[in-house]
Every structure is written in C-alpha cells, then in structure tokens.
Amino acid sequence: MPDIAINLKRISDEIRATCNRIGRDPGDITLIAVSKTKSSALVREAFDAGQRDLGESYVQEFLEKYSSDHLSGLPIRWHFIGHLQSNKVKDIVDKTYLIHSIDKLKTAEELSKLASRKNLTADYLIEVNTSGEATKFGLSPETLLLETSRLFTLPNIRLKGLMTIASPDRNKARKEFRLLGELLEKLRETSPDPSSLTELSMGMSQDFDIAIEEGATIIRIGTAIFGSR
Numbered sequence: 001m002p003d004i005a006i007n008l009k010r011i012s013d014e015i016r017a018t019c020n021r022i023g024r025d026p027g028d029i030t031l032i033a034v035s036k037t038k039s040s041a042l043v044r045e046a047f048d049a050g051q052r053d054l055g056e057s058y059v060q061e062f063l064e065k066y067s068s069d070h071l072s073g074l075p076i077r078w079h080f081i082g083h084l085q086s087n088k089v090k091d092i093v094d095k096t097y098l099i100h101s102i103d104k105l106k107t108a109e110e111l112s113k114l115a116s117r118k119n120l121t122a123d124y125l126i127e128v129n130t131s132g133e134a135t136k137f138g139l140s141p142e143t144l145l146l147e148t149s150r151l152f153t154l155p156n157i158r159l160k161g162l163m164t165i166a167s168p169d170r171n172k173a174r175k176e177f178r179l180l181g182e183l184l185e186k187l188r189e190t191s192p193d194p195s196s197l198t199e200l201s202m203g204m205s206q207d208f209d210i211a212i213e214e215g216a217t218i219i220r221i222g223t224a225i226f227g228s229r
C-alpha cells in the first residue's frame with residue numbers, strides 16, 4: 001500500500017475513534033485531503049485510495065491540478081479553502097463543490113453575480129477569524145451577524161456554514177472551535193433558511209481531534225496525508 005493510502009486509513013481510524021469516544025457518528029464528518037504544493041500525481045494516489053474530497057488554497061495551482069492529466073474529469077469534489085480575491089471568483093465558480101473562505105461581502109456579491117450568469121447555485125462558507133490574529137483572514141466574530149444578513153438576500157449562492165483556522169496552541173484552538181459553533185447557532189436564528197446552515201469546517205492535522213469534539217462536520221488535512229510541505 002502506498003503511504004498515502006496508509007495515512008488516509010490511519011486518519012479515518014482516528015476520526016472513528018474520536019467519534020466513538022464522544023458519541024458522534026463518523027459518517028457526519030467529511031475529510032478533505034488538502035493537496036496544496038503537492039503534485040497531481042500524488043493527489044491521484046489519494047483519489048485511487050478512495051479519497052473524493054480534495055482541498056486547494058491557491059487559484060492558479062487549483063486550476064492546474066483541475067485540468068491535469070492525472071485528475072481531469074474524475075469525480076472529485078473540489079473544495080477551495082484559501083484566500084479568494086473577488087477578481088478570481090470567475091476562475092473557480094463552476095469548478096468547486098464548496099468554497100470555504102468567503103471573507104468579504106464583495107467576494108460573496110461577485111460569487112452571486114457569476115453564479116447567476118452561469119445559472120448555477122454556488123455553495124459557500126464564511127471564514128471567521130476566531131483567533132483575532134492580524135495575519136489571518138476572515139470576518140471578525142463581532143461583525144459576522146451584521147454582514148451576513150445582507151448575504152441572505154443575494155441570489156444563486158447558498159451559505160452552508162462557517163470555517164475557521166485555529167491558533168497553533170491546542171487550548172486556544174478548542175476555545176476558537178467552540179466559538180465557531182456558537183456563531184453558527186446564532187446565525188441559524190437570523191437565517192431565512194436555517195436548515196441549510198449545517199457545516200463547521202474546522203480542524204487540521206494538528207487539531208482535528210479537538211475540532212471533532214467541538215462539532216466539526218468538515219476537517220481539512222494536508223500534512224498528515226501528504227507529508228510536510
């Protein structure tokens with residue numbers, strides 16, 4: 001078995017063990033294999049091992065992999081998880097399964113406009129800067145509810161939930177994951193369509209066990225699958 005298949009197996013075992021410990025259903029958790037900086041040949045190994053949800057962080061790199069010989073045309077659910085400038089939305093709008101990282105009203109408006117033009121509905125998450133670190137993208141917890149009320153009125157986009165990148169410190173990370181869960185609850189109270197607000201995208205190689213304990217429905221794992229970058 002190639003290493004990647006072994007790594008994927010080990011992570012799914014860990015997901016199952018964590019879920020068993022706290023009484024969650026492992027089927028409620030989607031594992032995204034984050035393949036940034038890794039070759040499309042390597043990503044193909046993950047696909048061949050059964051991995052269908054893949055995550056990319058940079059538009060140009062995503063487009064190269066999307067149309068590469070190793071990966072084009074395969075039934076992959078591509079997740080865009082990196083910072084997205086509004087002028088790049090047009091490049092990915094019809095190629096992604098879920099965009100995790102909308103962090104500005106303007107980007108959501110652009111997504112709505114382009115999705116309308118292409119006659120599709122784009123699913124997305126809002127990125128929240130739960131740690132308050134200046135280097136991180138995302139809406140602040142304080143402005144989230146206010147800004148989001150405007151998003152609910154835009155056509156052809158569907159908000160599915162929230163995403164965050166936590167602090168490296170595991171104790172801080174737990175608090176930040178918990179905050180994201182609380183924000184999703186509040187958002188449901190103000191949403192015209194609360195039943196579609198189901199996703200908490202949180203947890204990476206170092207902290208996905210904590211994220212699952214705090215309610216993650218999507219975890220994004222790179223290093224523990226593909227090795228260090």
Ligand SMILES: *Cc1c(COP(=O)(O)O)cnc(C)c1O
Nearest residue numbers: 034057081204205220221222223
């Ligand atoms: C790179 C990246 C990941 C994966 O991080 P690892 O620590 O390698 O598991 C997850 N989420 C985002 C947004 C990333 O950019």
